[in-house]
Amino acid sequence: MSAPNAAPNAAAGAILPGVRWSLVRDLKIALRSRAELGVQLLFYVIVVSLFPLATTPERTLLATMGPGVLWVAALLASLLSLPRLFAGDHADGTLEQIALSPYPLEALVSGKILAHWLTTGLPVAVLAPLLGIQYAMDAESLIVLAAALLVGTPILSLLGAIGAALTLGLRAGGSLLALLILPLYVPVLIFGAGSVDAVRAGLGAGANLSLLGAGLLVAVVGAPFAAAAAVRIALD
Amino acid sequence: MLEALDLAARRGLAHLFTGLCFRVDPGQVLVVTGANGTGKTTLLRMLAGLSMPSHGEIRWQGKRVAPFATAVRAAIAFAGHLPALKDELTAEENLASLVALAGAPPAREAIRQALDAVALSRQRALPARVLSQGQRRRIGLARLAVLGRSFWVLDEPVTALDAAGTDLLARMVADHLERGGVAVAATHAPLGLPESRVRPLTLG
Amino acid sequence: MASLNWFKYASPVAFFPLAGRMIPWFSWAAAILTAVGLYIGLVMAPTDFQQGEAYRIIFIHVPTAWMSMFLYVVMACWSALALGFGTRLSAMMAQAIAPTGALMTFVALWTGAFWGRPTWGTYWAWDARMTSELILLFLYLGVIALRNAIDDPRRADRACAVLSLVGVVNIPIIYFSVKWWNTLHQGSSVSMTAAPQMAAIMVTGMLVMSFAAWFYAIAVVLARLRTIMIDRERGAAWVAGLPEVRNA
Numbered sequence: 001m002s003a004p005n006a007a008p009n010a011a012a013g014a015i016l017p018g019v020r021w022s023l024v025r026d027l028k029i030a031l032r033s034r035a036e037l038g039v040q041l042l043f044y045v046i047v048v049s050l051f052p053l054a055t056t057p058e059r060t061l062l063a064t065m066g067p068g069v070l071w072v073a074a075l076l077a078s079l080l081s082l083p084r085l086f087a088g089d090h091a092d093g094t095l096e097q098i099a100l101s102p103y104p105l106e107a108l109v110s111g112k113i114l115a116h117w118l119t120t121g122l123p124v125a126v127l128a129p130l131l132g133i134q135y136a137m138d139a140e141s142l143i144v145l146a147a148a149l150l151v152g153t154p155i156l157s158l159l160g161a162i163g164a165a166l167t168l169g170l171r172a173g174g175s176l177l178a179l180l181i182l183p184l185y186v187p188v189l190i191f192g193a194g195s196v197d198a199v200r201a202g203l204g205a206g207a208n209l210s211l212l213g214a215g216l217l218v219a220v221v222g223a224p225f226a227a228a229a230a231v232r233i234a235l236d
Numbered sequence: 237m238l239e240a241l242d243l244a245a246r247r248g249l250a251h252l253f254t255g256l257c258f259r260v261d262p263g264q265v266l267v268v269t270g271a272n273g274t275g276k277t278t279l280l281r282m283l284a285g286l287s288m289p290s291h292g293e294i295r296w297q298g299k300r301v302a303p304f305a306t307a308v309r310a311a312i313a314f315a316g317h318l319p320a321l322k323d324e325l326t327a328e329e330n331l332a333s334l335v336a337l338a339g340a341p342p343a344r345e346a347i348r349q350a351l352d353a354v355a356l357s358r359q360r361a362l363p364a365r366v367l368s369q370g371q372r373r374r375i376g377l378a379r380l381a382v383l384g385r386s387f388w389v390l391d392e393p394v395t396a397l398d399a400a401g402t403d404l405l406a407r408m409v410a411d412h413l414e415r416g417g418v419a420v421a422a423t424h425a426p427l428g429l430p431e432s433r434v435r436p437l438t439l440g
Numbered sequence: 441m442a443s444l445n446w447f448k449y450a451s452p453v454a455f456f457p458l459a460g461r462m463i464p465w466f467s468w469a470a471a472i473l474t475a476v477g478l479y480i481g482l483v484m485a486p487t488d489f490q491q492g493e494a495y496r497i498i499f500i501h502v503p504t505a506w507m508s509m510f511l512y513v514v515m516a517c518w519s520a521l522a523l524g525f526g527t528r529l530s531a532m533m534a535q536a537i538a539p540t541g542a543l544m545t546f547v548a549l550w551t552g553a554f555w556g557r558p559t560w561g562t563y564w565a566w567d568a569r570m571t572s573e574l575i576l577l578f579l580y581l582g583v584i585a586l587r588n589a590i591d592d593p594r595r596a597d598r599a600c601a602v603l604s605l606v607g608v609v610n611i612p613i614i615y616f617s618v619k620w621w622n623t624l625h626q627g628s629s630v631s632m633t634a635a636p637q638m639a640a641i642m643v644t645g646m647l648v649m650s651f652a653a654w655f656y657a658i659a660v661v662l663a664r665l666r667t668i669m670i671d672r673e674r675g676a677a678w679v680a681g682l683p684e685v686r687n688a
Contacts, residue, residue: 012306012339025322025333032324093318096286102309102339162606166599170589179585180603183578184610187617194621215613226606229523232304233598236287248592249675 018107019114022098026115040081041123047073048131059136066135067145067196070128074121074153075185079178081120082160085112086168086231099235105228113161113224121153141196144205151212152192158216158223159184165230187215237261237297238283238387238418244291245278252278253439256292262386265409265419266435267427274440276422277317277391283420284314284389296387313338313385315393319372323365327356330364331375335382342382350378354404369396377405380412388412388419452529452669453678459662466659473652480645494558498642501551503650504544505569507657508576509611511541515583516608519601531597532672534604535587536665540657542580548573568622572615579607593672 030037051069052062089095098108128149129142137145163181167173195208243256252275260266268276281287283294285301285308293300296308321330328347335342351360354374359367364375373396380388388409394402406427409419413433421427449455481499488495515537522531552570553563564570583600590596673679680686 012310017341021333021336025325028329029322029324091318092322093316093320094322096314096316097320097334097337099286099304100284100309100312100314101337102306103337105304162602166586166603167589172585172589176585176589179578180582183575183582183614184606186575187610187613190617190621194624197624222609226602230599230602233595233602236303236592236595236598 012102012104014103015107018101018103019111021103022108022111023115024111026112027118030115030119037119037123040077040120041127043080044073044077044124044127045131047076049134052134062134063136063138063141066132066137067141067193069135070132070145071149071152071189071193074124074128074149075156075182075189077124078120078153078156078160079174079181081116082157082164082177082181083167083174085116085161085164086234087164087173090168090234095231096235099231105231106224109161109165109227109231110224113157113227116161117154117157121157122150125149125153137196140199144195144199147209148192148195148205148212151209151216152188155188155212155216155219156185158219158227159188161227162223162230165227165234168231168234188212191215238266238420239295239298240283240292241295242292243279243282243289243294245275245282246290247275247278251290254291256437258435258437260418260420260435262416262418263413264433264435265413265421265427265429266437268420268422268437268439269424270439276439279439280389280391280420280422281316284312285309286314308387310339311385311387312389313380313383313387314389315376315380316391317395319376321364321372321375324363326361326363327351327367327371327375328360331378331382334379338383338385340383346382350382351375353381354378355400370398370401373397374401374404377401377408380408386417388417388421390419390421390423392422394423394425450527450529452532452673453676455529456666456669456678456682459666463659463662466655466662470652470655470659473648473655477645477648477652480641480648485641485645486639492558494555497551497555499645499649501548501555502646503653504551505548505573506650507653508541508544508548508573508580510654511537511544511657512576512580512604512611513608515541516604519604522597523601523605528597528672531601532665532668533661534601535597536661536668538580538583538587538600539664540660542577542584544653544657545573545577545580549577566622568615568619571622572611572618575614575618576611579611583607 048069051065055061055065086095089098099105101108125146129146132142132145160177160181163177163184166180167177170176191208191211195205195212198208199205238260240256240258244254245252256279258266268279270276278287282289285294285303285305288303295301296305296311299307301308320334322333325333328351331351332342332344332347335347348357348360351357354377356371356374356378359371364372367375373393376393390409393405397405402425406429409421409427410429412419413429449458477499481496485496487493515534518530518534518537521527522534549570552573556565557563583603586603587596587600590599670679670682670685
């Protein structure tokens with residue numbers, strides 16, 4: 001049994017294997033609970049369909065509202081699924097094993113966040129253009145909307161992971177998470193939904209998408225550290 | 237080698253324990269006993285590096301270690317209250333995944349052999365959801381065997397194990413100590429270890 | 441020599457009496473400066489030819505808005521110290537600042553609304569600064585809510601510290617995004633916080649009121665800090681020996 005003793009030292013700085021471990025495992029588990037994934041997407045579709053019922057089916061008004069509604073619903077869908085990011089592992093003792101692993105905790109957390117995005121944000125980004133048709137949005141708007149969601153939803157997962165880790169195991173969990181994270185989501189919402197407005201105003205979505213992209217880079221670099229710190233605090 | 241100097245833990249305003257000092261040399265096991273609520277789990281989690289003591293220091297191999305220290309994470313196998321198993325994964329997948337987490341992506345044969353050694357060969361392709369508590373605990377034992385780490389921290393390891401399982405655990409701990417490993421165990425079960433290897437510690 | 445003195449006061453036991461001695465000084469300074477500042481603002485400053493008498497509310501609105509942002513940064517600094525050095529007093533300072541910061545934000549929002557009504561005909565106009573101020577209030581409330589939700593004081597200290605630091609990094613980003621959104625959608629040039637042409641006397645008045653708000657904040661935060669210290673250290677002998685506690 002001497003070979004396994006050498007491995008932990010090699011794993012100490014290894015980022016990609018750490019990311020891959022939690023990414024593959026979380027995806028495997030998520031795909032085996034397929035019903036859960038379906039429910040999340042169904043929630044998104046229902047929420048988006050509620051707004052016209054509450055306001056008006058008038059096409060020009062819907063077209064104005066469309067990007068905003070699709071984005072806010074994406075935020076809500078993200079918030080709904082975030083508590084589960086760490087709670088499952090926390091409840092069965094896996095989180096302690098993850099924290100004690102020689103792999104960097106930031107890498108393991110990044111893998112979980114990536115798996116979360118692939119199972120929530122990415123499907124939303126793919127589904128939104130289809131729902132945008134309900135809102136009388138034209139093809140150009142729909143393409144820009146999809147692109148903005150593709151760049152923006154990972155940011156939601158990254159920032160949300162910090163909130164999920166901070167509120168691990170707390171009674172008020174879900175609502176508290178929303179209170180903590182929604183203010184931080186505001187820039188993503190503004191630039192994301194604003195991208196469609198910019199295109200309609202003839203300004204092009206370049207500025208918005210660049211800002212979102214920059215935000216994504218900053219979040220990719222910074223959020224795993226904050227989330228890992230929060231996980232360690234929650235395990236204390 | 238594990239050392240604790242003047243260790244203290246708080247819960248709210250009260251202290252669970254204060255002024256704890258002990259030393260565990262290679263080949264020895266610290267057996268922690270005490271009534272419920274005296275801080276056994278808290279102490280074990282501190283020694284594993286999961287939480288910070290409110291006072292005092294912990295030393296591993298002579299050097300002071302903070303929570304989540306790299307040196308400890310490379311050497312430790314921690315078995316807490318919960319067996320860290322996923323219901324959706326099979327016994328084999330669970331074991332392979334946990335071993336890979338510790339930095340050693342395992343060969344499939346090694347995993348199968350480990351499950352055979354804990355009498356789970358027929359259950360290896362079953363999802364953990366359908367396994368009994370005792371069987372889940374055995375997967376934990378298999379993990380300890382495959383990892384081969386030098387520092388074992390075991391919190392109530394005989395929970396849900398039957399007589400055969402307890403014997404297996406006792407043998408595994410004895411072998412671990414013989415190889416020069418260090419162990420800390422919170423348990424009331426007699427493990428049948430020679431007295432020279434056991435350092436008892438009673439809390440409360 | 442100076443560094444020795446600092447660390448002497450880094451323990452709750454030593455800082456408690458020092459804080460107690462500081463509070464009356466800052467309270468009196470705040471009261472006097474408030475009186476002076478309000479005199480300047482309400483009596484001495486001339487009537488604005490655009491906005492009439494209603495503009496005078498900026499003598500409260502602007503100082504509280506500045507303090508709301510300043511206090512968040514100070515809270516974040518103490519949080520950084522608490523995370524970096526693990527000192528309880530730093531964490532207690534951060535804990536003491538949050539409610540006062542939230543109050544300042546709240547007052548800034550209300551006075552802003554009352555300024556907007558007579559001036560622009562509306563209580564709320566979604567302008568960049570007011571909207572950012574509203575989000576700042578949510579950030580403060582989030583820190584306070586997180587503190588209340590966690591029972592273990594040590595975990596609460598560290599979690600709130602992480603949250604404050606994430607917040608302080610995001611505040612400029614949030615402000616930038618809201619300003620960008622606001623300029624894009626600007627129909628009329630409604631800006632609730634566009635300052636009137638500032639006569640020197642008005643600037644003086646606002647500066648005096650800002651210092652008043654600052655000293656008020658220091659006095660209140662120190663008083664709250666002492667209460668927090670008594671509460672969190674109540675098992676300790678030095679707390680049991682305090683006159684306030686013995687006579688309670």
